[in-house]
Amino acid sequence: MRLIVVSGQSGAGKSVALRVLEDLGYYCVDNLPVTLLSAFVSSIKDSNQNVAVSIDIRNLPEEPTLVSDALDQIKASNDIDVDVLFLDADKTTLLKRYSETRRIHPLSLSSEKLSLDQAIELEKTLLSPLIEQANLVLDSSNQTLYELSETVRLKIEGKEKQDLIMVFQSFGFKYGLPSDADYVFDVRFLPNPHWEPALRPMTGLDAPIHSFLEKHKEVIELKQQIQGFVEQWLPMLEKNNRSYLTVAIGCTGGKHRSVYLTQKIGEYFSELGHQVQIRHASLEKNQ
Incomplete structure (x- = not known):
């Protein structure tokens, strides 16, 4: 069984990565609380189904070490191959994407009413423990949707394209x-x-x-x-x-x-x- 934890900056392409993984046959779960990760993986590991789980700013615990502990616990199982895919992009690209889609950054919805620039900076800081765990890091700056999809596929499968x-x-x-x-x-x-x-x-x-x-x-x-x-x-x-x-x-x-x-x-x-x-x-x- 292979588990891929997908994380990264909001607007960097996590949803694109999950769609690619779904096309590759992975069972994908978006926004699963970290506290449920170990139990979820245990419940399906006998099925030999490859799984992808999204962990981002929406479900990040207040204590960053909880993520590391959960991943270490899963990695301790010899039956599970764990990868952490982190999607990043430079601030200019993220600002442009938010401007084009007119979406609101998740951290801008908090009581602090952060500006988009402030929200991007804070998110980068909060996600730093996850990028340290990542063994697959992808910078999506200046990539089109198709280029990003192909890059994710290359990272996951080690080949340039999925067979049609x-x-x-x-x-x-x-x-x-x-x-x-x-x-x-x-x-x-x-x-x-x-x-x-x-x-x-x-x-x-x-x-x-x-x-x-x-x-x-x-x-x-x-x-x-x-x-x-x-x-x-x-x-x-x-x-x-x-x-x-x-x-x-x-x-x-x-x-x-x-x-x-x-x-x-x-x-x-x-x-x-x-x-x-x-x-x-x-x-x-x-x-």
Whole structure:
């Protein structure tokens, strides 16, 4: 089990870091009181679920040593790998971000009614014990949202980008369009095995359907064109910080033509080494 404690200055990008960790499969908890940290980790450590917990000025105890004590107690367990990720930014960047978002700094809500400049300085002082605990420190100054996301991913995973998961899904137009598709291809114009009585009960996963469709050059041409389209734009889609790319291919009933093409195209990208999921929505619906 891996525990990542996410902390840092307000406005430095903690929420971005938590979203990245969630995309990486971490169970994320924002604003958990430090006094509950040990009990929370103990309650889930048998699940082997990686966890990320945010500790910042909102839930920081008055006694700074409580944070160190809680982390030391968790680190003492041989079953848990603990990292502390601290996000920082220079004052100019933080002032600019607060000005752009028009949000109020948490410390400006206190009875002292601190100015934004004063709140940033005080927060830096209060968080100093946490930055001393941090083994992963990230300065988000002058980084865009996408750059920050990629930097967090690099810090956590030790690689420059998360592999994009490619989802290829067949469907039948008579059941409606899939709501989560990034690209939809209509293949209803292709020759239809449905009109061959011997082929009608079969699906696009069966060899006789393959033989029927592959006799038609337009089927092969369309398969190659869809593969080429996805292949051409895939590098740019990967750079766009996406977690998923969903390509939906539809025929009338989602049983023959779309199933064949979806399966073949999905297998093509899988053989190239991409992370691929293949789904046949209408077949699953009618099972």
